[in-house]
Amino acid sequence: DLRRYKLPLGVVAVYSASNFPLAFSVPGGDTASALAAGCPVVVKAHPDHPATSELCAALLRRAAERGGLPAAVLGLVHGFDAGVALINHPLVRAAGFTGSVRGGRALYDAAAARPHPIPFYGELGSLNPVVITEAAARERAETIGKGLAGSMTLGVGQFCVKPGLVLAPATEAGDRVLASLTETVGATPPGVLLDARMRDAFVAGVRERAALPEVRADLPGEGAGEPGQRSPDGSVRAGVLTVPAAHLAAEGPYDLLLEECFGPVTVVARYAREEEIGAVLRRLPGNLTATAQLSAAECGADETDGARAAEEPDEARRRAARLLEQLTPLAGRLLVNGWPTGVAVAPAQHHGGPYPATTSTTTSVGTRAIDRWLRPVVYQDTPPALLPPELRPHNPLGLPRRVDGRFEPRA
Template identity: 50%
Template sequence: MTDIVSVDPRTGAPVETVAQETTPEELDAACGAAAAAAAPLAGLGRAGRARLLRAMAAALEADRDTIVALADRETALGPTRLNGELTRTRYQFELFADAIEEGSYLEAVVDHAGDTPMGPRPDLRRMLLPIGPVAVFGASNFPLAFSVPGGDTVAALAAGCPVVVKAHPAHPATSQRCFAALAAGAAEAGAPEGTVAVVHGQEAGAALVRHPAIRAVGFTGSLRGGRALHDIAAGRPDPIPFYGELGSVNPLVVAPGAAAARAAEIAEGVRASFTMGAGQFCTKPGLVFVPAGEAGRAVTDALAEAVAGMPAGTLLSEGIRDGFGAGADRLAAAPGVRLLAEGTAPDGTGWNAPVRLLGADAAAVTAETAEECFGPLALVAAYTGEDDLRAALARVPGSLTATVIADDADTEFVAGIEPLLRERAGRIICNGYPTGVAVAWGMNHGGPWPAATNVLHTSVGVTSIRRFLRPMTWQNAPQGLLPDELRDTPAARVPRRVDGRLEV
């Protein structure tokens, strides 16, 4: 059996053996337990699942100090960042608890029997039900908010789906500690055995997607790994939905008026955003468009000056460090691309890498040069006018975000490019920076391929629960057979559409 080893990225040295790779027998047992837990978990009802989520949030909070210390030791992200991430994670649980109590996510509909212009209509009652056990793949860059206790796990549990999480190898000790907190919360709330489980190892991850008990997959990670798992999910005898967040370059456009008015301010905002967390955010602006000419050069020069003085950043793992180096070198060697600035060279300790800033004309931007390079790198591309910019944007792959930095003088310019940005991204940011994703009803964290495998859904915010639900209609069913939410006199009312009218 292969050891699952926890490594300190600051030194590159192994610290402890956390677990063994999950065997096929152990994986089958975890998936079988999840399948057995599905009906009892759904049977807890909305109130029971709200108690479950709040108990899990409380268990995570009670173990905050240890969880944050472990996560810092395994990721080098720092206790300030990680405390904020744990607060966000706890809030996700609590927000979803409120949402399932409110009940609008069920999309409940009651159409009474009656005459219609088409003729008689039967009695129809429709709502969303849990899809069944869900596989979740933890992300490397957010050991709390997108990993074992992350948004995919919360959304699936809120929907009523047991979860089997494949722990990320970059933070196995954190994953185990968070799993222990979730398991304690589940026991406190009286949830069935098998409500949540964790597995380790690459082979276990592939087998998890293949397992017949699993009904959907949530994934955050690399394009290569996500595509491989997507193909496994699609190639099963019974294909299942694969909701993956894969790779995103997140173009940022600086409009001419804004560049002329506040070059230094914009340069600092871009620098802070693309180097945040050593460039390991899925919303990092990796491609920055500036106008050709004096105003754009002022932004680029200020950005290059700021980058030149930056220290090397610690990346999450050896694989990410090596992948960043290879990707940065490939981009720097692409036709028309040049190195503008580089930060302090790493000292050779741990998984460190220098900040890099590349430059090109917009005409040099292709699908290849616009690929995500996960780490502290950005490419600045100078456009000569709106047509040049639009042509370059049309060559940029789908992204999670697209950003516009503009002033009042740029109104027509922004109106001209906004429809194209809308086609290329799942969220448009105006006069802000894309790093950071709010947990809210209005958030969309998704986008066209390769940003995500399904453009119809978000992986963040309350509506992400929709991924793990399926519609069900009861026709001419007696009241006793119906879920409470669809009965004529429900014990707990939820927003419903009754005979075409929305009742809140």
């Protein structure tokens, strides 16, 4: 007789993100899912928005008391030293993090080095590759260019799912995609990044990438300046960098282009042959998202009989299927003919991916985010009187349960 349920792990440490002062900060998804699991939370506030963090923490504590919980169910600490102490505190049983690869890896290693290691769920960085097929470029070059520009400049490029690497054909159709992209980006007004450190890293990162041989910086418009250029008011311009895809297919100085540059810039790698797509994709680290821009024929949209189309795919759909097979190992969310910016909070959502996108296989967005803070426990051959209420035969709490493999709805 086996009866299984899940218990909250205990105190959860949450490390706020700089780019989302609300959605991934004190009242963000990590905090919400941990509280829903029954875990108290201590948030390490991000130094870019300490006052906002204090205000949000006060609101959450007030809500906790109204709900019959102690205000101390949510704690808040400030400062680098407090963040290091928090990951090592003996009462902390798990941690959630959204931020840089460097900072997240340091905390991840500290969590693993504890006398009793704890799980560390970190979202560290993502390039979010996009592949544009030649057929898609011929079919809707201008639409793809405008959509890409809108996605990479949304929020001044500060979304963790911003498309940072684009594989586009080195053909006339690819030229039209690039022209539409650069025209739309050039018409986008400068924007202000959320902190000076982020701005300086962006400006330096774009400059270093643009200095590589055969990397071209594209930004049309009179007086536009260079991509990533900083204005006197602290704002930055969006930009596009282009490079032959063949340069990214092997190790070398162009590896820098395969690293995330946080802010409104994207790298367009022009491929001369389809084989170059696979060569570049094989060199990519893990990502949160991967996108394929396909033609109607590659999607099977020209088939009236959907069942027959699935059974007898033509060459166009076989190529598209192979491309999705190449993208699947790289990311936690695959998009076809869409753009990755914007993450719906839904049961089917997955916001995660292979390292360094995240340090685990779990999601930090959606209803399954709660699983990070729960520990399964099984009772075997335990007398009913000694079982927790959730597992007793007569179900005194009226919970939805699965018994002998069959789902029983809430009583």
